[in-house]
Amino acid sequence: MSLIFSAKRFFSFLVxxxxxxxxxxxxxxxxxxxxxxxxxxxxxxxxxAHEWHLWGGHHDAVSIYLPVILIDGGLKTFSSKHFYHxxxxxxxxxxxxxxxxxxxxxxxxxxxxxxxxEVYKLxxxxxxxxxxHVHGAxxxxxxxxxxxxxxxxxxxxxxxxxxxxxxRFYKKNGPVAPRGLAKYLEVLIVMVRDDIAKANxxxxxxxxxxxxxxxxxxxxxxxxxxLVPFLPGGANxxxxxxxxxxxxxxxxLVTLVSANKNYWLxxxxxxxxxxxxxxxxxxxxxxxxxxxxxxxxxxxxxxxTAGHIIVLALISIIFINQNAAWGGLSVPxxxxxxxxELLVAFLQAFLFAMLSALFIGAAVEExxx
Amino acid sequence: xxxxxPDLGLLFWTSLVFVLLLVILTKFIWKPILTSxxxxxxxxxxxxxxxxxxxxxxxxxxxxxxxLLKEARAERDAIVKDAKETAVKMVEDAKNxxxxxxxxxxxxxxxxxxxxxxxxxxxxKNQVAAISLEIAEKIIRGELSSDEKQKAxxxxxxxxxxxx
Numbered sequence: 001m002s003l004i005f006s007a008k009r010f011f012s013f014l015v016x017x018x019x020x021x022x023x024x025x026x027x028x029x030x031x032x033x034x035x036x037x038x039x040x041x042x043x044x045x046x047x048x049a050h051e052w053h054l055w056g057g058h059h060d061a062v063s064i065y066l067p068v069i070l071i072d073g074g075l076k077t078f079s080s081k082h083f084y085h086x087x088x089x090x091x092x093x094x095x096x097x098x099x100x101x102x103x104x105x106x107x108x109x110x111x112x113x114x115x116x117x118e119v120y121k122l123x124x125x126x127x128x129x130x131x132x133h134v135h136g137a138x139x140x141x142x143x144x145x146x147x148x149x150x151x152x153x154x155x156x157x158x159x160x161x162x163x164x165x166x167x168r169f170y171k172k173n174g175p176v177a178p179r180g181l182a183k184y185l186e187v188l189i190v191m192v193r194d195d196i197a198k199a200n201x202x203x204x205x206x207x208x209x210x211x212x213x214x215x216x217x218x219x220x221x222x223x224x225x226x227l228v229p230f231l232p233g234g235a236n237x238x239x240x241x242x243x244x245x246x247x248x249x250x251x252x253l254v255t256l257v258s259a260n261k262n263y264w265l266x267x268x269x270x271x272x273x274x275x276x277x278x279x280x281x282x283x284x285x286x287x288x289x290x291x292x293x294x295x296x297x298x299x300x301x302x303x304x305t306a307g308h309i310i311v312l313a314l315i316s317i318i319f320i321n322q323n324a325a326w327g328g329l330s331v332p333x334x335x336x337x338x339x340x341e342l343l344v345a346f347l348q349a350f351l352f353a354m355l356s357a358l359f360i361g362a363a364v365e366e367x368x369x
Numbered sequence: 370x371x372x373x374x375p376d377l378g379l380l381f382w383t384s385l386v387f388v389l390l391l392v393i394l395t396k397f398i399w400k401p402i403l404t405s406x407x408x409x410x411x412x413x414x415x416x417x418x419x420x421x422x423x424x425x426x427x428x429x430x431x432x433x434x435x436x437l438l439k440e441a442r443a444e445r446d447a448i449v450k451d452a453k454e455t456a457v458k459m460v461e462d463a464k465n466x467x468x469x470x471x472x473x474x475x476x477x478x479x480x481x482x483x484x485x486x487x488x489x490x491x492x493x494k495n496q497v498a499a500i501s502l503e504i505a506e507k508i509i510r511g512e513l514s515s516d517e518k519q520k521a522x523x524x525x526x527x528x529x530x531x532x533x
Contacts, residue, residue: 047371048379069378116371143378152379156386160393167398175409189402209403210395217394218387241372242379246387305372 038316046236046308049117049147050080054231064231066150068109072121072140080144082109089113093129100129112140119144148243151235155222158232163217192216192353200357204364208357211254215247216353223304223345227338238348239304241297248293248300251356256289259363292359296352303348307341 052064065081087104102115104122113120113127120127120137128135145153162181166189169182178186192213197205222243225233237243265271267285269278314337317330513519 043372048376118371141377143381145382146379148379149382152382152386156390159390160398163394163398163402167401170405171401173405175405175412177409186402186406190406193403193406210399211391213399214387214391214394218390240376240379242375243383245375246380246383250387301373 036316036319036322038313038320041316041319042309042312045312046239046305047117048235048240050114050144051084052147052150052231066145066147068119069143069145070112070119070140071143076108076140078105078108082107083112083114083119086114089126091127091129093132094135095131100132102127113137117146118142147235148237148240151222151225151232151237152243154232155218155225155237158225159217159221162221188216188220189213196350196353196357200354200361201364202361205357208254208258208360211250212353212357215250215356216349219247219300219352220346220349223349224342226304226308227341227345236305236308239301239308241301244297244301247352248297251296251352251359252289252293254356255293255359255363258360260366262365262367263363265367292355296355300348300352303344307337307344310337311341 050066050068052066054062054064056062063084065079065084068076068078068080068083070076082105083103086106086109089102089104091100091102092098093100100115102113104110104126105112105114111122113122115127115134118134119140119142120134121140123137127137162185165180166182166185169178169180173179193205193209196216197209197212201208219238222238226236226238228234267289268282270281270285273281311334314330314334318324318326511518512522
């Protein structure tokens, strides 16, 4: 996770890279380690986790262990420390016959195992694998405060802090020219109201402005937070399929709830289309209802995840070559992509709100034939 | 693959946080902000409209003022003209009156002088007559002082009357 906002951070980042690379090199020299696996490292960084890794590697890693909350015949809560400092276990894959490493929980986590950040219930003391996947084990309902959930909380708090400041300004001063934070955020708020809501929905736009504003700021702030390479940023929240799925389902629900007769008429009895053709048209239109939010979901997920992956991959050049000098190549490129990601962070938030408004607009549009 | 598999726990937390956020933001944040922004926009457009109206009013007022000024100027000119005329007339009148008075005075003086003259002449005549009478008396007395002289005179007078 590396986004550099200013030259100052850029240099501290460079220093960090150098320190990291030397420690990595020495570690590599002294201990017998696995080859540096770029794919694994990247997947680890863009995926959710039960810990918030701060710095260090392997045994000297410093992390915040997040609470694990399981519903498995009652509520079970314990620190994820009991997994990360648990019992390392190895199983044979039944299909590929390769070794698969996972961890068994100790203490309060006893009876559970974690593999690729997923919690499984141990049936007979160990997990069995088939084709690289856990086979036959039951997964308890996992409501853990994971890295993404914590990032979500922090994002929500940040949004509330920033926007309550703006709201307070207006409450105190009434309808005056904006100053301070309000000056910067009002541009965005007015943009969502005028260019997104009013332009796409029409005269009934007012009802949808709060939803679109919330969607926009939720995505925008969390996108930006995801670009900050250290706490409170670094989680790939808006690049998580669950989050984008939820947001697009929200848009779908808003669209369907506000849809008028004209909208359904266009789906079930497209005016001007011959009756026999409707047999083809109706399924297409029905699928169309779902493809629109599906595209929303994939767009946000893919854009944010891809941004994170590119930055990580560029930084990995240094570690693949095990030479800090490669920073001369990878850092400028990562910097360029990071700045580009700033634009993407805004653009994706804008697009999501824009397309949501467009879909809502199509649903509330009056007939004009 | 974990990357594209939705996760129940995260879905739960996301929906909880998002719905709470939506409710809180809508109620306590978007509402006051949007109300204020709308009110301000309304205020600005009202102010602009008012300014436009005021400008038009100012124009009208200016035109009215100009008219008023023009009228006032015309009136002033008329008043000044009148005053001038009146002054001239007054001077003329005064002149005429003075002339008439002077003439009257001269006339009366002349009349007085004539009367005085006439009186003086009459008096002079009377005196002359009186003196003449005296002289005649004296002469006659002298003439009649002796008988001869009386006789001569009577003869002479008789001679004059005869001649007539």
